[in-house]
Amino acid sequence: MITVVGFALAAAVGALVRSSASRANQTVPYGTFTVNVVGAFALGLLADVDPPVATVAGVAGAGTLTTFSMLCVEAARLWSGGDRILAVGYVAASCAAGVAAAALGIAVAP
Incomplete structure (x- = not known):
């Protein structure tokens, strides 16, 4: 139950x-870029973590x-x-x- x-x-x-980050700047999508890179780093950190932590923090959080999809929409708008x-x-x-951030996360993960 706690996992749910x-x-x-x-x-x-x-x-x-x-959602807040993607609305921050409509001209150049810095917000979505930032959260995607941060999320890739977080997923890299969690690459070798066992469930339920990987499920909660990785799948749900990151x-x-x-x-x-937002990256695609913003690129299409541009x-x-x-x-x-x-x-x-x-x-x-x-x-x-994103790839560099994920690799860094994997490299620095305990």
Whole structure:
């Protein structure tokens, strides 16, 4: 039961933080970029953690904090708004920074 409650709370917090961050700046999506990189680092830290911690913190917390769909929507908005170089750079930077953050999380995990 504690896992279910923890899962729900972690998911709610992650989703609220991500939602707030994605609304922070509509011109350039720094908020979503930041939460995706932070979430990738967190998931890297949790890569070798056993359930239920991995389920609650990883799937619910970091999983709702990060969002591929919002990255896609923001890239599509940039593209359709004529900022095609920025759109491509945003996707490339998000992927590169996310992989680097996850690798760093794995490397520094206890």
